[in-house]
Every structure is written in C-alpha cells, then in structure tokens.
Amino acid sequence: MKVTVIGAGAVGATCADNIARKELASEVVLLDIKEGVAEGKAIDMMQTAALLGFDTKIKGVTNDYAATANSDVVVITSGMPRKPGMTREELIGVNAGIVKSVTENILKYSAEPIIIVVSNPMDTMNYLTYKTSGLPKNKVIGMGGALDSARFRYYLSQELKCSPADLNAVVIGGHGDTTMIPLIKHATWGSKPVVDFLSEEQQKKIVADTMVGGATLTKLIGTSAWYAPGAGTAAMVESILRDEKKLISCGVYLEGEYGQQDISLVVPVVLGRNGWEQIVELDLSEEEKAAFQKSADAVRTMNDVLKTL
Numbered sequence: 589m590k591v592t593v594i595g596a597g598a599v600g601a602t603c604a605d606n607i608a609r610k611e612l613a614s615e616v617v618l619l620d621i622k623e624g625v626a627e628g629k630a631i632d633m634m635q636t637a638a639l640l641g642f643d644t645k646i647k648g649v650t651n652d653y654a655a656t657a658n659s660d661v662v663v664i665t666s667g668m669p670r671k672p673g674m675t676r677e678e679l680i681g682v683n684a685g686i687v688k689s690v691t692e693n694i695l696k697y698s699a700e701p702i703i704i705v706v707s708n709p710m711d712t713m714n715y716l717t718y719k720t721s722g723l724p725k726n727k728v729i730g731m732g733g734a735l736d737s738a739r740f741r742y743y744l745s746q747e748l749k750c751s752p753a754d755l756n757a758v759v760i761g762g763h764g765d766t767t768m769i770p771l772i773k774h775a776t777w778g779s780k781p782v783v784d785f786l787s788e789e790q791q792k793k794i795v796a797d798t799m800v801g802g803a804t805l806t807k808l809i810g811t812s813a814w815y816a817p818g819a820g821t822a823a824m825v826e827s828i829l830r831d832e833k834k835l836i837s838c839g840v841y842l843e844g845e846y847g848q849q850d851i852s853l854v855v856p857v858v859l860g861r862n863g864w865e866q867i868v869e870l871d872l873s874e875e876e877k878a879a880f881q882k883s884a885d886a887v888r889t890m891n892d893v894l895k896t897l
C-alpha cells in the first residue's frame with residue numbers, strides 16, 4: 589500500500605509519522621513545495637525506524653508528483669493554517685488555489701486514489717476537491733469530524749473523570765467554530781447517556797469548548813494544532829487501508845442524506861477499502877435538524893465564494 593501526504597508542514601509530517609509508526613503502508617511519499625523540507629523531514633522520520641521498529645519507507649520530495657504515482661490514498665494538508673483571531677473560512681482565498689492545483693497534479697499520476705482533504709476551510713476544500721477531481725463521491729473524504737469528535741470525547745472525559753476510550757460521542761455538521769454540532773444528547777458513557785451525569789451548565793460548556801477547540805489551541809500555540817489532526821487523519825487512513833469499517837465522522841458529498849444536496853458536510857460514515865462505504869443517518873431531534881440546516885447554509889455560502897475566486 590502506498591500513501592502520499594501533500595504538505596510536509598505540522599499536520600502532514602505528523603500524519604506521515606503516525607502512518608509509519610503503525611505500518612499502515614509499505615511506502616509513504618511526503619511532498620512539499622518548499623525546497624528540501626519534505627526530504628529533510630522524511631529522513632528525520634526514517635532515522636526513528638531503528639528506534640521505533642517500523643518498516644514503512646518514507647520518501648520526501650519537492651513538488652515531484654511522479655514520485656506519488658499509483659498511490660492508494662492521498663492526504664492533502666497543503667495550505668495556510670490560521671493565526672490567532674482568524675477563522676478557518678478566512679483561509680479560502682489562499683487555500684482554494686493550492687488545493688485545486690494539488691488535486692489536478694495528484695490525478696496525473698494516480699488514476700483513482702482515495703483523497704483525504706485536511707486543508708481548511710475543510711468543508712469547502714473537500715467540496716472543491718470532489719468537483720475538481722471527478723472521482724466517485726466515496727473516494728473524496730474530509731477530515732474534521734474525526735478530530736472534533738476526539739476533542740468532544742476529551743472535554744467529556746475531563747468533566748466525567750473517565751477514559752475517553754469509554755465514550756461514544758460524535759460531532760456532525762461543518763468543521764467550523766460556529767458550524768460544528770457536538771451531539772451531546774446522543775453521547776454515551778458505556779451504554780448510559782452522558783447527559784444523565786451532567787448538569788445543563790456542564791453540557792453547554794462541553795459543547796462550547798468542543799466547538800472552539802481548534803481556536804483555543806491556535807490562541808495558545810500561535811498556529812493551529814497538529815498532533816490530534818495528524819492522528820485523526822491517520823485513523824481514517826487506517827480504517828481505509830485495513831478495511832476496518834470504522835464508523836467515523838467525515839466530510840462527504842451529500843445527495844439527499846440528512847436532507848442536503850450538492851454539499852460536503854460532516855456525518856458518520858463507515859470507512860473501508862472503498863473509501864466511505866455507507867452514510868449512517870442519525871435520528872436527529874428538530875433542534876439538531878435545525879442546527880444542521882444552519883451549518884449547511886453557512887457552508888453553502890463559503891462554497892459560493894469559490895465561484896468568485
């Protein structure tokens with residue numbers, strides 16, 4: 589199995605590192621536009637192989653798409669991250685051009701890879717990649733829900749004083765500060781609803797903290813996060829390449845599901861060797877449905893911006 593990661597910055601390099609450590613592929617190609625960066629990071633990671641005991645070969649290249657030929661999965665992380673005070677949506681002007689040209693270049697060398705889009709604003713970048721690539725819709729998948737759901741489980745576990753591994757909790761909607769919807773009423777600890785253990789005030793705080801989870805880290809670090817984003821992306825690669833059929837919230841192109849058309853939004857999907865293989869429709873309350881519609885409206889507004897660039 590071969591995985592290409594475009595963008596050898598914070599998220600791309602962390603993702604490649606996770607993939608290699610878990611030996612999810614025999615070969616990982618790391619590509620960046622900045623001379624030497626991908627080569628250097630790939631060699632640095634390869635020098636951990638003797639210490640960590642993995643066999644995956646990581647090769648770094650500067651904009652050489654021939655090296656990405658016949659990739660099974662391509663992860664797009666290229667583009668600008670936000671700075672404190674910015675929204676993800678403000679990155680659209682710079683990142684749309686990057687994501688579009690990267691998608692075109694990938695497809696010159698890999699006929700039908702599964703593409704995972706990480707670059708922000710993710711919902712619109714995933715939509716753009718789907719439209720640009722002409723790939724089947726199940727092969728273009730946005731990363732955002734895996735991360736947001738992991739953050740949701742983190743905040744829940746802090747309040748419940750339990751292991752995040754024992755929590756089942758999903759985020760749907762958009763991957764934006766105001767568009768994501770942490771479904772707290774659906775979340776469970778073991779088989780018990782978490783709301784049985786939390787006051788209304790605690791629930792509101794967990795939801796709010798989850799929604800601004802990325803912004804909180806951006807403020808602390810000065811640029812956006814990479815450990816959980818890299819791990820979230822690698823978890824998606826793992827479910828795909830090992831055909832695990834894990835249920836993971838991902839950005840997918842909707843054609844009627846959740847009442848939406850011609851849009852990419854985050855919903856729970858089964859991830860396997862064919863990409864996303866099934867969309868799972870949750871039984872949403874009227875309030876949750878309205879929140880989903882509001883997210884869709886906001887993401888559609890951003891998608892419309894693409895026409896003006």
Ligand SMILES: NC(=O)c1ccc[n+]([C@@H]2O[C@H](COP(=O)([O-])OP(=O)(O)OC[C@H]3O[C@@H](n4cnc5c(N)ncnc54)[C@H](O)[C@@H]3O)[C@@H](O)[C@H]2O)c1
Pocket residue numbers: 594595596597598599600619620621622625665666667668669670679683686690705706707708710731732735763811812813814817
């Ligand atoms: N979807 C998510 O959940 C999520 C999570 C974290 C970050 N992100 C997004 O991922 C992107 C990357 O974040 P980061 O922290 O790794 O940023 P970064 O600045 O550390 O890395 C980005 C890399 O992309 C490279 N690049 C730029 N244009 C390129 C091109 N045309 N071809 C190849 N490489 C190119 C840059 O040289 C840089 O090395 C940002 O847009 C960020 O907002 C999304």
Ligand SMILES: O=C(O)C[C@H](O)C(=O)O
Pocket residue numbers: 669670676708735801802803806812813817
């Ligand atoms: O917050 C960001 O801008 C990066 C990413 O989308 C995140 O949620 O960490």
